[in-house]
Amino acid sequence: MQQVTIQITVNDEVYIRTVPANTTLLQFLREELQLTGTKEGCDEGECGACTVLVEGHPMNSCLVLAAELDGKHVLTVEGLATDGRLHPLQEAFLxxxxxxxxxxxxxxxxxGIALLNLYPHPTREQIRxxxxxxxxxxxxxxxxxDAIMLAAERLDPNHTNNA
Ligand code: FES
Ligand code: FES
Structure with a gap:
């Protein structure tokens, strides 16, 4: 298998790795970087367990090749907590x-984070x-x-949404 050298920024850290050209982003994260928070479910784009953000947009990491993301920024679950504090959405889930x-x-x-970026105060229909x-x-x-709505409220407590 042909090898490719790629540079991907994951959770604000730059990684340069040489991997087989057919390595998926999911394999790259879990096997190459040992970032195993991103889960493998169906491995065919059906379940969403492998979702990460690429340049802020949600993507099934089992469906995209790491080589296609050369130069891009990826956010995984390991990058959500800051300064030892969980992200408000993580706290709300718990x-x-x-x-x-x-x-x-x-x-x-x-x-959920991509959704809150799109709709800071989503309705249940938008969440669904x-x-x-x-x-x-x-x-x-x-x-x-419920957790997404609670996080929305905490991220912008002055907003009221009666939708
Ligand atoms: S593992 Fe199910 S969508 Fe990627
Ligand atoms: S599949 Fe078990 S908590 Fe979602």
């Missing part, structure tokens, strides 16, 4: 019980639509939606 087996949670968090690519077989989606 607080409302939106985490059970936790397998889907990293992908949910990244999709934006999160439909992330499958959770444990919690039902009500608590995940």
């Amino acid at each position: 607080e409302v019980g939106a985490v059970q087996c936790g397998y889907c949670t990293p992908g949910m968090l990244l999709s 639509k934006e999160m439909e690519g992330n499958i959770c077989r444990c919690t039902g989606y009500a608590r995940i939606a």
